[in-house]
Amino acid sequence: MGLLRWVLFQSGLLVRMAQQSKRDVILMFHGVPKQSAEELHDLLQWLSKHFAIVPMEAIFDRVSRKRGEKSSVFALTFDDGLRNHRTVVYPVLADLRLPATFYVCPGLIERAVTTWSWEFWCRIPLLSETCRRELLARAGVRNLTDGVAILEWMKTIPLNERRQVEDDIRLKTPGFAFTTEQRELYELMSWEDLLGVDPGLINIGSHTMTHCDLPVLNSEELANELEGSRAVLEQRLGRPVSDFCYPDGKHNDAVVRAVANVYRSAVTTVCGSVIAGDPPHALKRIGASLDLQRLSWLLATHTGPFHRC
Numbered sequence: 004m005g006l007l008r009w010v011l012f013q014s015g016l017l018v019r020m021a022q023q024s025k026r027d028v029i030l031m032f033h034g035v036p037k038q039s040a041e042e043l044h045d046l047l048q049w050l051s052k053h054f055a056i057v058p059m060e061a062i063f064d065r066v067s068r069k070r071g072e073k074s075s076v077f078a079l080t081f082d083d084g085l086r087n088h089r090t091v092v093y094p095v096l097a098d099l100r101l102p103a104t105f106y107v108c109p110g111l112i113e114r115a116v117t118t119w120s121w122e123f124w125c126r127i128p129l130l131s132e133t134c135r136r137e138l139l140a141r142a143g144v145r146n147l148t149d150g151v152a153i154l155e156w157m158k159t160i161p162l163n164e165r166r167q168v169e170d171d172i173r174l175k176t177p178g179f180a181f182t183t184e185q186r187e188l189y190e191l192m193s194w195e196d197l198l199g200v201d202p203g204l205i206n207i208g209s210h211t212m213t214h215c216d217l218p219v220l221n222s223e224e225l226a227n228e229l230e231g232s233r234a235v236l237e238q239r240l241g242r243p244v245s246d247f248c249y250p251d252g253k254h255n256d257a258v259v260r261a262v263a264n265v266y267r268s269a270v271t272t273v274c275g276s277v278i279a280g281d282p283p284h285a286l287k288r289i290g291a292s293l294d295l296q297r298l299s300w301l302l303a304t305h306t307g308p309f310h311r312c
């Protein structure tokens with residue numbers, strides 16, 4: 004497969020498949036460490052040579068139309084409001100003059116080091132074997148070595164219960180401190196960071212107030228995460244906030260309806276490209292790889308004649 008992919012990439016066939024598909028792509032990024040800045044620059048420069056990079060508003064306009072388009076366009080999205088989006092990603096976007104959307108959680112800005120999910124991603128590996136087994140048993144997981152399963156289970160339980168589990172894990176990892184590498188990857192932007200980006204280039208979207216998994220919330224909690232986050236962002240940034248991103252991609256029909264009452268568009272983590280007629284509040288994305296060959300393969304297989312989704 005590696006050789007086939009390399010040959011197809013080198014021949015330019017992969018990119019041509021994506022170009023000719025006339026399907027649009029919303030690329031999803033998370034943290035970009037500073038040592039990857041050059042790779043990101045090269046990747047975005049390459050992308051912008053082959054495709055038009057457009058703001059999320061243009062994707063919304065295109066999916067809302069009934070007719071197909073003549074060519075494929077790309078939108079760039081960055082989740083979680085990470086500081087490296089300001090320090091590593093933004094300088095690259097500004098240099099190349101490429102628009103993007105940063106999805107941020109206003110309830111966490113200057114209040115938490117990172118989202119609860121990144122915090123526990125870092126903490127859970129430090130739990131003792133006994134604590135981990137206890138939590139996995141509570142989660143009903145049979146494979147008692149699978150630490151990631153604890154985090155996945157935490158995303159499925161009601162908010163109050165999850166906060167109790169968080170307290171429990173914090174108590175059981177008393178010596179925990181984020182390492183320098185973890186801070187570089189997961190630390191959140193400040194309000195000053197957000198106010199310092201060019202609004203003509205960077206669209207700010209909501210990623211909920213506190214990065215909650217929406218399907219487990221009651222209606223009051225849901226309203227706070229959706230309407231509350233939009234209101235705080237608009238008030239602090241002094242600009243409209245119209246686009247939304249589901250934390251961890253988690254959504255159901257009721258959540259989608261609630262989001263549609265507050266936002267113009269919403270992106271998921273369901274892998275795939277988008278086309279005219281797609282529901283604007285359940286937009287698929289493709290997880291970006293900084294490896295050009297791998298990304299080209301992903302694009303071709305998710306947009307080209309053999310695309311599966």
Ligand SMILES: [Zn+2]
Pocket residue numbers: 082083210214249250251
């Ligand atoms: Zn997120």
